[in-house]
Amino acid sequence: MEFSEEWKSWFPIGAGGSTVPLLLHSNPSKLGPLFFNPKPNSITQIISSLSLIPSLHLPPHLLPSRFLVSSNPSSILPSTASSISQRFSQNDTVSYFIHNRIQTLNYPNGSNVVLFFPTGDNDDQVGFVMVSVMGSKLRVVVDENGDVFRALVGGGGGGGGSSSSHRILRILINPVPDFGDECNVLAYLFVTTLYSVHWFVVRHDSILDRPSVVCLGGKVFKTCSIVNACWSPHVLEETLVLLQSGELFLFDLESNSFKGTRLRIAWGDDSDENKVWVSCEFSWHPRVLIVVRSDAVFLVDLRLDECSVSCLMRIEMFRMYAPERNEQFLALSRAGPDDFYFAVASTSLLVLLDVRKPLVPVLQWVHGIDGPYYMTALSLSMLRSHSKEDSFKFASDTGFCIILGSFWNCEFNLFCYGSTLPVQNGSSASMLSKIETSFYAWELPSEINLSSHECSCGSCLLREELSKDVLPEWVDWQLKKEMVLGFGILSSNFASLLCEADEHGGFTLIRLMSSGKLELQRYHSSWTPVRYLDNCHEEELSLDRYALYPMSTEQYKFPRRFHYLKFDYLHSYASGDLMQFLTKKLKNTSVDVQDKEPVATEMHEFLSEKLNACGLGRSRSCPASSAVFKEVKLPESFHEIALRRLWADLPMELLQLAFLKYSECREVVVDQHKVALEFLAVPDLPQLPPFFLRKPSRHNNNDIVGPVIPLPVLLAVNEFRNECSDSEKGEFSIEAELSLKYKEVMQVADEIAVSAHDSMQLDDHAVSLAEDGEEAWVGSSKVKAFPSYRPVAFNCSTTDLFEEKSVYTDKVYDTFIFHVAEKFSDQTESVGEEMFDDLCPVELRFNAPVKKFTPQGLKTYNLLKKQMSNWQEKMDSYKEFCIQSRSQKVVKK
Structure with missing residues (x-):
């Protein structure tokens, strides 16, 4: 069966099956090599400092989930703990490793690059160093103490001192294209924390011959956290901020106002607490935005007085090829060839979108990455620059690639795509490439080893898995190995000063390691991926050499004493x-x-x-x-x-x-x-x-x-x-x-319920102990009714039963009984605590001295009781409790 190009775009590359998707193979090819491997013996350490290690305040090793496990069948303890243990097992540590921790700023002359990263006691300062090339050798510019430069959030620059206590989550750079004016402004810096945003200006200090960073101002959101933010590619000084509530704020540095403009956008009435906001970006126009929620991608048009919101893609459209039941969008990025294209990653799929074709994907891939929160799109020419021959130059100039991955799970994949290439390169071919609107995936997705320290052969993989098993179950193995916390690809001009050209080109990468090192690594393009690394295969694998846990410069000064208890x-x-x-x-x-x-x-x-x-x-x-x-x-x-x-x-x-x-x-x-x-x-x-x-x-x-x-x-x-x-x-x-004893108690309760129903005509759940023959109540001639009910928390929805997530359903633990309070008569002049019995079905007990209420106090009480009755009538959970327990509420208005 022959499918059209539009129909083929609905079949993800890598999903298997007999349908042929939009995929081009490179053998024989005009595409060139599309695998990128670390070049042997090309690692150069730039700097190693404790200031580069993230300051993590991780939760205790023994989390509550360690103690909330299902009890074995022979235990008397209730097993409902197993139903809530998963709520405590969510690892908040992952949130520290979602974003890229390093950003690069290339000088216009091409010989200097500035590296920005969070630093400080709580990652609350902007740290930076400058790397330059002199005579094919690297030169690192640091402060007078040999440490990194620091810019304080809230004021000052280049020095130490106190700073904001908020942890920096993201650093975004917007370079100034016309560097060289009298202010020597290189770029603007944008920093986000959980509840605040801050703007910096980066200038070149001609006297000290190094960059300086000064904070311009900031904005604090007191009621809602920040989800994402971005610079405008159209207006240099504009930034966009997305809050967790779905609100959007537009800031303009040129106005010197950091209050921002709240964009009035109506998202509709389909809000759900399970739907979270993910990201935002500018589209082809300064007032056309792309906003991603976990279930949908929206196009927001603010050009007219009345905002227009349309849906570009919904997550339900990908359910057929998504193996995950809880499929949701996770990341957004601008993509080539122009501002009309965007890439969005979900739990299982990577999708290329064109804003001019809503609800129709351009390309789809099955990425196979666990938690792909990081994504960036580049031109293929950046990864195949500085080559000895130009036989694949046209493919490099017209091709694009997307790097998708997870810093926490230490895995990144490369997705290349572009249009079909003509047989001959020439002016007509260039014109055809501009007219061509269909895009194809160039080769299947390939893995890119950003750390260049991990050998993928069977022996090394087996040794790593065995090392993970040795660790205690409450220790994350990611925190016990050297991780890549961030990376940046240097410009071709800077890379050409450091190394010789490769046969088919390559790129130079600067990465930040969890051990506190900044490393420079050269990658070269190849026809096949390299899984065996000679310099790593023989190394002894040890997951305890690195530990991303809070480090203290002070030693413990007090004597250590241990007391042992015999259990x-x-x-x-x-x-x-x-x-x-x-x-x-x-x-x-x-x-x-x-x-x-x-x-x-x-x-x-x-x-x-x-x-x-x-x-x-x-x-x-x-x-x-x-x-x-x-x-x-x-x-x-x-x-x-x-x-x-x-x-x-x-x-x-x-x-x-x-x-x-x-x-x-x-x-x-x-x-x-x-x-x-x-x-x-x-x-x-x-x-x-x-x-x-x-x-x-x-x-x-x-x-x-x-x-x-x-x-x-x-x-x-x-x-x-x-x-x-x-x-x-x-x-x-x-x-x-x-x-x-459980069975005996339940049997007695059932027998009493039947006896009470026959003698008193009570409902099915009423229990009377007055009719219990020989076991009549001592000193009491009044009937005691005991309704039973099952709390709403134990009611399993259809979804819970389908997903086999129902809580423990043993009647011994989830069925409750209580004593119904007797009706109260307020005819007496002075009454005591029994007057509270008709406020709710449960008989209240007071561990306090007995007090009598005067007529004036009783009048006030009746007024308050009337207000409480109105509140109970409007409270759905209370009415559901009364209906389920079949107990009548006795309230006098």
């Missing part, structure tokens, strides 16, 4: 053999638990009073599960109720071991001093553990604290005391005991 009980419990471990320990103990002296009578009375208040004082041998429900006031899961059931089963002797006076807590030796262990005080409210919201206040010696012994240990000790056969054989399982 043999915790280790045994995590391994699933706590019962066997305790059995062995108790058998080897000379004093039996039953032979210990009884605890003070005061503690016995305290615990008895607590149990009686919870309705468990009549029979301590085998309390009923329904009795534990009496204490349920606030929403609690079946997991918590089952734990309370287990606490209620424990005999008084073991409870007295778990709760002590603060003065009776054991002391441990720390730094040759005895220090009492810290435990939380038992609350005054009548309740069983696990206690809810205890205040971590200071204790006095008479406070009752606990539990000082975990429940699993007490269960195992209780089983040992009873001398069960299961414990002797090692068959007793704490997890199995908990599972049994």
Whole structure:
């Protein structure tokens, strides 16, 4: 089947399949060599300084995600942690390595180049050095201390001193074409941080014979962060800034005003929190802009009074060839041959666009790069300059290339394209090339090794993977190897002063390494890629030679002391053999638990009073599960109720071991001093553990604290005391005991719900414990209703189920019950805290002294209650809670 050129553009190069895309091969060819390899023995170190190493303030090594993992099936802990661990596993370190950290400025004479980069304690200063060529040798111009020059953000230049505390994320240069005026202005510099932008002017100091950089001013955005910014290619002093909210600001340095003009653009009503703004650029006109969002590419026309916004491309158009489900646009760049062409990179694809042909790609490639946030487009003549022969000069002049890659993942690919070439070079061919509108990919994408230190042979790749496996899982291997943090391609005039011409041409690269070195490397064009590097193959690979972690010039002055704690009980419990471990320990103990002296009578009375208040004082041998429900006031899961059931089963002797006076807590030796262990005080409210919201206040010696012994240990000790056969054989399982109690509690709740429904005609989720026969409430003749509900956070959407990202759905953990507050009557003259019971379905409990309200206070309360009722009626989440729990809200307006 024969496809038109426009239809062929919809098939990405490198996607496979039987369809032939817009691809030209170079053998036989008029294109010339399109692979670029590092030239052996061409590395020259320019400078090595600590000022070139990024000042990273990385998060702790042990991130929360290390502790939020799925618990194994034998564990009693809820596995909902696995559903939120991914929220903590996002690596913010990648954001430090999205942008190119080095920018180059070529002098008009071609013999000098200035290198700009962030520096300072927080990367908050503009650092720069000048490199010149004298007699085919490099000369580096630095300050009088042998360090890099610094320009302060906010004022001053060339010296030290304090600077802004904001980290510099991007540096953009706009060279002045008519250098040589009386001001000696070389370029304008544009610096962006997370919330601010700053402008600099770069001049040549004829007295010191070096550049000087002075800050002109800046703008701070207090309410929204900066996404991207760019210089205008049409107006020298204009810059464009894109905010995270989608707002665009235009600044003009000629007006000496740094307030900027906010561009009034209506993006429509399809805003979504999952759609983020990516980048912006000027198009073929000073008031025609390209703005990229994660889901679309927009053309913004500001030439008329009313702004016009049209869509150039949508991400849905590439779903067919995008293997990623969450495909989105990531980067934007201007591309050749003129200002009508742009390149946009998504998660899987690289697309060449023409603003005159919306919704139709010019070319597409499958790039195969993980996180391609960096992209730049060049003329092919820049990469094949300074050649010995000109047989491919016409192809170099008419061809273009795009460098796409990721500094974090240390991979970059080269994408070459252009029009079809005529058989003969001549005036007619030149005219045809201008008329030709179809573009073809020249060869498949090729990898370019910017570091020139990485051999791609099988042995080196295997050794690198093995070295990664040796590192702890919380350490990023990228931070343990030498990375390329930025690079710049020098002009052909500067490169010709340093090296001889290559056969088919090449380019000279200056790169910034994570080890703090600026290196110069020569690349030459070749017909085939080189994967084997002789100078790197034999090197011993070690990922611990370089470490991009915060470095301190001060040594630690204090003595290092380490204290070791023995967690043999915790280790045994995590391994699933706590019962066997305790059995062995108790058998080897000379004093039996039953032979210990009884605890003070005061503690016995305290615990008895607590149990009686919870309705468990009549029979301590085998309390009923329904009795534990009496204490349920606030929403609690079946997991918590089952734990309370287990606490209620424990005999008084073991409870007295778990709760002590603060003065009776054991002391441990720390730094040759005895220090009492810290435990939380038992609350005054009548309740069983696990206690809810205890205040971590200071204790006095008479406070009752606990539990000082975990429940699993007490269960195992209780089983040992009873001398069960299961414990002797090692068959007793704490997890199995908990599972049994879970089922018992859930069964009782279901039976009570049925009984309540039959006798009271309540809804399906109401639970009444008044009809429970022998286990009737003690001292209460009123019905206690217990609705159940499942929080909205546990509700999985269709997308979550499709992507298998649903949270833990065990009824034991995600089903909650609570006690419904009784209706309140305000006919009395003075009332207490019960008046709050009709504000919400949950019965409120106050850990405060009882107070009575006067009629005037009650009047104020009714007014506030009316306002709260109006707020509840408008709150969707509250109404959903009431509907799901099937509890009626009792509010009097």
